[in-house]
Amino acid sequence: MDSEKTKDQTRLLTRRSFLGDAAAGAAFSLVPAEVLAGGGPPPSDRLNIAGIGVGNRGQAVLSECETENIVALCDVDPQYASETFETYPNAEIFTDYRRMFDRMGGDIDAVVIATPDHAHAAVTMAALDLKKHVYCEKPLAHTVAEVRRMREKARETNVTTQMGNQGHSGEGTRLIHEWINAGAIGPVREVHCWTPLHGSYYWPRHMEPKKASAAPDHLAWDLWCRPTPRKPYSPSYHPRHWRAWWHFGCGMLGDMGCHHMDAPYWALDLQAPSRVEASCSQTNAARAPDRSIVTYTFPARNERGPVKLRWYDGDIKPPRPAQLKAGRNLRKMGILFVGENGCLHSGHTGEDPVLIPMSRMEDFDLPPEHLPRVEKSHPQHWIECCKQGKQADSGFHYSGGLAEIVLLGTVAIRARKPIEWDAEAMKITNVPEANRFLRPNFRKGFSL
Numbered sequence: 001m002d003s004e005k006t007k008d009q010t011r012l013l014t015r016r017s018f019l020g021d022a023a024a025g026a027a028f029s030l031v032p033a034e035v036l037a038g039g040g041p042p043p044s045d046r047l048n049i050a051g052i053g054v055g056n057r058g059q060a061v062l063s064e065c066e067t068e069n070i071v072a073l074c075d076v077d078p079q080y081a082s083e084t085f086e087t088y089p090n091a092e093i094f095t096d097y098r099r100m101f102d103r104m105g106g107d108i109d110a111v112v113i114a115t116p117d118h119a120h121a122a123v124t125m126a127a128l129d130l131k132k133h134v135y136c137e138k139p140l141a142h143t144v145a146e147v148r149r150m151r152e153k154a155r156e157t158n159v160t161t162q163m164g165n166q167g168h169s170g171e172g173t174r175l176i177h178e179w180i181n182a183g184a185i186g187p188v189r190e191v192h193c194w195t196p197l198h199g200s201y202y203w204p205r206h207m208e209p210k211k212a213s214a215a216p217d218h219l220a221w222d223l224w225c226r227p228t229p230r231k232p233y234s235p236s237y238h239p240r241h242w243r244a245w246w247h248f249g250c251g252m253l254g255d256m257g258c259h260h261m262d263a264p265y266w267a268l269d270l271q272a273p274s275r276v277e278a279s280c281s282q283t284n285a286a287r288a289p290d291r292s293i294v295t296y297t298f299p300a301r302n303e304r305g306p307v308k309l310r311w312y313d314g315d316i317k318p319p320r321p322a323q324l325k326a327g328r329n330l331r332k333m334g335i336l337f338v339g340e341n342g343c344l345h346s347g348h349t350g351e352d353p354v355l356i357p358m359s360r361m362e363d364f365d366l367p368p369e370h371l372p373r374v375e376k377s378h379p380q381h382w383i384e385c386c387k388q389g390k391q392a393d394s395g396f397h398y399s400g401g402l403a404e405i406v407l408l409g410t411v412a413i414r415a416r417k418p419i420e421w422d423a424e425a426m427k428i429t430n431v432p433e434a435n436r437f438l439r440p441n442f443r444k445g446f447s448l
Contacts, residue, residue: 047109047133047386052097052123055080055239057137058114061164062088064379071107074100079218080239095220097123105130110386112379113137114164118248121146122227122446128153133386135379137164138258139250140396140403144426145439147407149448151400162382162392163399165258167349169374169381173263176337176346176353180267182367184355185339188268191309192318192336193260195348197252227446244288247441250410251288252313256333256348257406258399261309263335263350265402268307272423273405274299278412281314285414290314294409311409321345323357411437 049065050072051058062070062084074094075081085093094100101108110133113123121141127134134154140163141147154161167173180188215221215233222230224238228247231237236245243249264270273296280292291314298307312318317330321343330336330345337344343356355361374381374393385392412419415434421427428434440448 045387047383048107049110049112050074050100050104050108050132051084051112051114052100053113053115053119054084056114057164058112059084059087061112061114061135061137061379064377065112065383067380068110068383072100072104076220076223077218077239079216096223097126101126101130108132110135110160110383116224116242116248117142117250117254118228118440119226121150121440121448122442124150125153125448128157128159131157131159133160133382135162135164135382138399138403139254139406140258140399141407142248142250143438143440144404144407144411146448147400147403148426151396154396160382160386160390160392161396162378162385163258163394163396163403164378165262165349165394165399165402166378167259167351168262168266168394168399169376169378170350171373172346172353173266173350174369174371174373176263176335176344176350177267177371178367178369179344179353179355180337180339184342184364184367185337185344186341187305188337188339189305189307190338191264191268191307192312192338193257193264193309193334193348194312194317194330195252195256195260195333196315197256197313197333227440227442229441229443245286246288246410246414247286249288250407251292251413252290253288253292253294253311253406253409253413256313257311257409258402260311260333260335260348261406262394262402263346264307264309264337265405266398267337268298269301269304270298270307270309270405271301272401273297273309273408273421275418275420276408276412277418278409278416280413288410289413291316292413294412296405296409321356325357325359328358 047068048071049068051062052074054062054073054075055077070088070091073085073088073091074097076095092104111127113120113134113136115123117139120136124134124136141150213233221233225231231247237248243255275297278292278294280289293316294311296309300306318336320330323343331347333348335346342360344353345356346353355364376384382392391397408421411434414437415431417431419428419434420430422429
């Protein structure tokens with residue numbers, strides 16, 4: 001493969017970081033904190049972090065991990081990831097995460113994974129096998145079976161995990177939980193979540209695959225496709241449009257659902273849905289729709305009644321609540337809780353919650369704070385928990401259930417029929433042919 005790479009890529013791949021130099025021991029020697037520039041933690045207190053898939057979201061997450069040592073970077077497209085590579089010149093560079101783990105496994109404490117969805121599980125399982133702490137972008141995995149196995153493996157290894165649904169560390173999500181559970185709007189029987197993302201650079205509407213062509217020299221296309229069966233290269237897939245294709249992504253619901261549904265999942269203590277039904281714009285077996293409505297039915301649990309949660313994407317919004325003052329509109333993207341005594345409206349990650357009608361905010365007695373606050377960013381919370389030997393708030397123990405709900409919505413879209421869900425058996429009971437969408441289609445040599 002090296003013979004196929006450009007001179008720049010070869011330079012990046014063969015560049016030695018300070019970890020491999022004789023001076024590495026000095027770089028990681030114990031130094032009193034007071035002599036460190038900037039007053040940061042001494043090197044011995046820092047995590048050694050590797051990034052896998054660092055051209056977009058991976059770059060953003062790593063930028064919030066710079067209190068630590070970024071020691072290795074892996075991306076199958078060095079051109080797309082070049083800015084990240086240049087930002088961390090001392091990091092060792094790889095195109096294959098397996099080679100990275102073989103070569104540097106003993107020097108890595110934690111891994112940030114931001115590959116396309118189809119590779120999340122394979123990369124995460126490799127990291128968990130080595131007992132590395134893992135931060136994995138949403139929607140955690142490509143299929144329900146992968147999420148289940150990742151969750152089990154994280155529990156077995158007892159490492160610190162985190163899914164990249166940043167709103168879970170926010171103040172708004174905690175306020176929603178406290179207000180709902182204090183009875184601010186009474187029992188909640190209905191929730192609406194919506195996002196307008198379409199027609200953009202990330203999600204071109206009515207997109208069809210461009211004619212297959214040879215992959216550019218800077219892209220290791222076979223590695224990009226793994227662990228799924230290789231497809232002919234098309235610029236319709238890489239670098240940004242892969243979410244639209246079921247082979248690699250999970251559509252708009254997979255992209256944004258773990259953000260929008262987090263607050264209701266947590267505040268209402270939602271468990272697995274019993275039924276999921278989808279209606280959507282024209283779609284096919286290969287491509288996700290550009291607009292859809294997905295309705296989840298959650299049964300009663302504990303002392304709470306049943307809940308209907310509706311997801312809208314594209315240019316669809318829920319009905320405007322009657323309690324909303326004339327001249328005011330729902331936000332461009334957001335969450336709406338409908339209770340017996342009013343509504344609660346927030347941004348899509350739970351930010352800036354308000355009661356509707358908004359006049360209720362004037363005499364609303366805020367309930368006592370009973371949830372611990374996260375003072376740092378979502379990635380920094382994960383880092384802190386890694387060092388303390390604790391689970392992060394959106395660790396796989398929590399986020400696995402949320403991701404599973406989101407992915408069941410994509411199954412209902414693909415099945416084109418309402419599905420009845422048996423969570424314990426991990427089985428769709430009424431549309432047997434839809435069960436194939438619950439498990440990954442891995443190429444030979446890859447498995448969970």
